[in-house]
Amino acid sequence: MILICYGTRPEHIKISPLLEEMSGVIPYKTLFTGQHMDLVKDINFDYSLTIGYGINRLDTVVQSCLNLDKSIFQDVTHILVQGDTVSAYSLALTAFHRGIKIIHLEAGLRTYDFENPYPEEAYRQCISRISDINLCPTQNNLNNLQGEKINGESVVVGNTVLDNLLGVKTKYNDKVLVTMHRRENHHNMDEWFKAINQLAIDNPELKFEIPLHPNPNVKKHKDLLTNVNVVSPLDYDTMIKEISECRFLISDSGGIQEESSFLNKKVIVCRKITERPESVGKHSFMCGEPQNLKGIFYSLKENYEVDLDCPYGDGQSSKKIVNYLKEKIYGNSSS
DSSP states (O other): OOOEEEEEEHHHHHHHHHHHHHHHOOEEEEEESSSSSSGEEEEEEEOOOOOOOOSSSSHHHHHHHHOGGGGGGGGGOEEEEEEHHHHHHHHHHHHHHOEEEEEEOOOOOOSSSTTTTTTTHHHHHHHHHHOSSSEEEEEHHHHHHHHHOOOOOEOOOOOOOGGTTTTTTOOOOOOEEEEEEGGGGGGGHHHHHHHHHHHHHHOOSSSEEEEEEOOOHHTTGGGGOOSEEEEEEOOHHHHHHHHHHSSSSEEOOHHHHHHHTTBOOOOOOSSOOOGGGBEEEEEEEESGGGGGGGHHHHHHOOHHHHHHHHOOSOHHHHHHHHHHHHHHHHSSOOO
């Protein structure tokens, strides 16, 4: 039995196609860790975690995971965690303490800079150290783990988020889609917003739109976006439709690098470094400081179309994972 753990919207999006593929094939149960409580009405789960709200919420997540009732782990041989959240790290540590094997989905992503992103880079490196099975999106991710002499078995399977995008058609309209939320940009989010708004002023033939992230460190600067259409956060299907139809994107999201490359859209990545370098210079273009945004924007404004293979997978990752786990855990597989 595999205990599959998730609690944020990105985790849910990336785990959902895997749950569908595993259904009736590999026995599992689910633990909802509760960071994004708005998911509760949309999903079914077997167990849930109550997270307190102490002075440091990250600490309370770790404590809540380590104190889980032992009955949750009955008949569990493996725990699957996704990505680099505090709950993924905490549950991997919990499994390690209980002698339960750990499966890490989306393993091997690295910047090798603990400040970028903080604290996710440290979490994913810690998970790798104790994982038994590492499911890597790319060969580059696998190479990272081999270079670190990680003990667990590692395999390239692609990224499951792309399984959601099969059949989505791409076209180009006059919209520049913007998303900004990352912790590393909170200190100068006002400068990013000013730079984006100035581009909107200078390019009235384009429609700039930002689904505004609810984090207070982002929302407090929304009045700077006088020429940008500010909308409420979008549900996943609507967001994918927006990505598939926009001209290109400006974003500090890591996941959008994956989705935009699969949908053949270029994205200006508002970060100093990325754990997804495979698409840089093809679909993704790095912009570490707000003052550099203008130059990169104009280099893409009329050169926005792209038709390249996605380096993060082919939309068949869940099938590959299920076949691998069937063989690895149960000794049988099918094509």
